[in-house]
Amino acid sequence: MNIYFCGSIRGGRQDLHIYQRIVKKLQQYGKVLTEHISYDSLSEKGEDAVLDGDKAIHDRDVEWLRISDVIVAEVTQPSLGVGYELGRAVEMNKRVLCLFRPSSGKVLSAMIRGASTNSLFQVQDYTEDEVESFLEKYFDSINKN
């Protein structure tokens, strides 16, 4: 199974430790195409700028979305890139799980919470200690279907 994990990079790296837990857990279920989002070495600047760097990142990531079976996004730290990826994923009719921590004091965008109209696009509120168990439940349920 190809899994696309979305997490904030230029939107801020505050939640990196949670991304690392999520990616580690997701790797039990399939290949995480975007493992780099969990790297300590990846700063708020983004991946190393090469000639045409941002275009290459965008085109690679859209292709990875296209070949993904499931998209899991940690959406607590707002990120333009994550929002864009989720919009593209909806257009591609992909299965999406968004994870949000209300304990952050933030209020999730209506364009994400409001997109949760069917089982294909789910938004799950969680607390940090529950993250692995929510992922287990989610993957158990999709593996049954």
Ligand SMILES: O=c1[nH]c(=O)n([C@H]2C[C@H](O)[C@@H](COP(=O)(O)O)O2)cc1CO
């Ligand atoms: O260097 C990068 N590499 C990369 O894969 N992305 C993708 C994956 C992330 O889920 C998302 C983060 O977007 P942003 O940088 O706007 O927070 O965009 C984004 C950047 C930098 O914007």
